[in-house]
Amino acid sequence: MKIAILAGDGIGPEIIAQAVRVLDTLKGEGLDIVLEYGLIGGCAVDATGEPYPEMTHQLVSHADAVLLGAVGGPQYDALPRPQRPEKGLLSIRKSLNLFANLRPATLYSELADASSLKREIVTGMDILIVRELTGDIYFGEPRGIEMRDGQRVGVNTMVYSEAEIQRIAHVAFQAAQKRNRAVCSVDKMNVLECTQLWRDVMEETGKEYPDVTLSHMLVDNAAMQLVRDPRQFDVIVTGNMFGDILSDEASMLTGSIGMLPSASLDSQNKGLYEPIHGSAPDIAGKNIANPLATILSVAMMMRYTFNQDDVAQRIEKAVQKVLSDGLRTRDIASHGMQVLGTKEMGDAVLTEL
Numbered sequence: 001m002k003i004a005i006l007a008g009d010g011i012g013p014e015i016i017a018q019a020v021r022v023l024d025t026l027k028g029e030g031l032d033i034v035l036e037y038g039l040i041g042g043c044a045v046d047a048t049g050e051p052y053p054e055m056t057h058q059l060v061s062h063a064d065a066v067l068l069g070a071v072g073g074p075q076y077d078a079l080p081r082p083q084r085p086e087k088g089l090l091s092i093r094k095s096l097n098l099f100a101n102l103r104p105a106t107l108y109s110e111l112a113d114a115s116s117l118k119r120e121i122v123t124g125m126d127i128l129i130v131r132e133l134t135g136d137i138y139f140g141e142p143r144g145i146e147m148r149d150g151q152r153v154g155v156n157t158m159v160y161s162e163a164e165i166q167r168i169a170h171v172a173f174q175a176a177q178k179r180n181r182a183v184c185s186v187d188k189m190n191v192l193e194c195t196q197l198w199r200d201v202m203e204e205t206g207k208e209y210p211d212v213t214l215s216h217m218l219v220d221n222a223a224m225q226l227v228r229d230p231r232q233f234d235v236i237v238t239g240n241m242f243g244d245i246l247s248d249e250a251s252m253l254t255g256s257i258g259m260l261p262s263a264s265l266d267s268q269n270k271g272l273y274e275p276i277h278g279s280a281p282d283i284a285g286k287n288i289a290n291p292l293a294t295i296l297s298v299a300m301m302m303r304y305t306f307n308q309d310d311v312a313q314r315i316e317k318a319v320q321k322v323l324s325d326g327l328r329t330r331d332i333a334s335h336g337m338q339v340l341g342t343k344e345m346g347d348a349v350l351t352e353l
């Protein structure tokens, strides 16, 4: 298992350090794990002038899987767009063809009181958000800020080809077959032609999966339904931008954005694994950040890229045990609970593992 580690910026190095301890433990038990380190994002800009240097591209191209922390920070916000840390993230996703982003928003029952919704509304919530990751308005052309009629005009373009929609549809339907057999496709077909095509292709592809129920929802309603009754959803499939927004929203229903892992997969399940949150500059370097989303991303890596479901389950069970022992980082602590730092949470998970 050749794994490229890209810690990135802000809290990236802190949360990655705890996930690497998990990998080291598995290695110590005999798993054939080789870790190789590289730069991405702002730290890569500082070292090389580019957010996704060729060296990093070579490293990840020869790795079986990538574990990434987070990129970005206010010190980079004024950089020209090609040098921004976020561009590094978009480049790695695009260059490895990681079109399928799986973001499981599952509530650990121990965290029902940390959820931003009432316990009785979230108990049992288990949603898989399947976000298309290499298309949409994120990558569509034309784009830019240009002069038109003497004023600046900002332009981005929402584009999806039917092939792009089909391949993410298959991922969603096949995931649903292993879960509760329901896919809700989220779009904005009442306004956007691009998402009319999205809906049409979802319907067509859905015919190949008669055992899965397909429904459709407009994205504004979906944002509302997520906080009204999240348990109505099994698999949500949606485009790049809607998926970005809805997954941050869904994360708070599980207690914190620090709880949501993700897998970004190509058609061979080569994958990049990362928490869904960002570099959290407001808490960086303070040993406050929740490392569980990153540790749970290692579990997803074991499941999807390395077919080690038993190892994945052990990591998830270790996290569950830590939570049921009442151990919490600040973001998921309810009133009166003892609060652990990032490293101490890592210690607790390792002990259980």
Ligand SMILES: NC(=O)c1ccc[n+]([C@@H]2O[C@H](COP(=O)([O-])OP(=O)(O)OC[C@H]3O[C@@H](n4cnc5c(N)ncnc54)[C@H](O)[C@@H]3O)[C@@H](O)[C@H]2O)c1
Residues within 6 Å of the ligand: 011, 015, 069, 070, 071, 072, 073, 074, 086, 089, 257, 258, 274, 275, 276, 277, 278, 279, 280, 281, 282, 283, 288, 289, 290, 291, 293, 331
């Ligand atoms: N995948 C990524 O690398 C990624 C994702 C999102 C944002 N970003 C970048 O990160 C920077 C900051 O963005 P933002 O502030 O909008 O989003 P963010 O996700 O970094 O932080 C949002 C809020 O959530 C908190 N938070 C995030 N992760 C946490 C964790 N593990 N434990 C506890 N609290 C946590 C932060 O403290 C902050 O209050 C920006 O430069 C943005 O572009 C990167």
Ligand SMILES: CC(C)[C@H](C(=O)O)[C@@H](O)C(=O)O
Residues within 6 Å of the ligand: 072, 086, 089, 090, 244, 276, 278
């Ligand atoms: C940092 C940014 C480019 C990224 C995205 O929008 O995809 C992030 O928000 C995420 O959710 O991974």
Ligand SMILES: [Mg+2]
Residues within 6 Å of the ligand: 244, 245, 248, 276
């Ligand atoms: Mg996001």
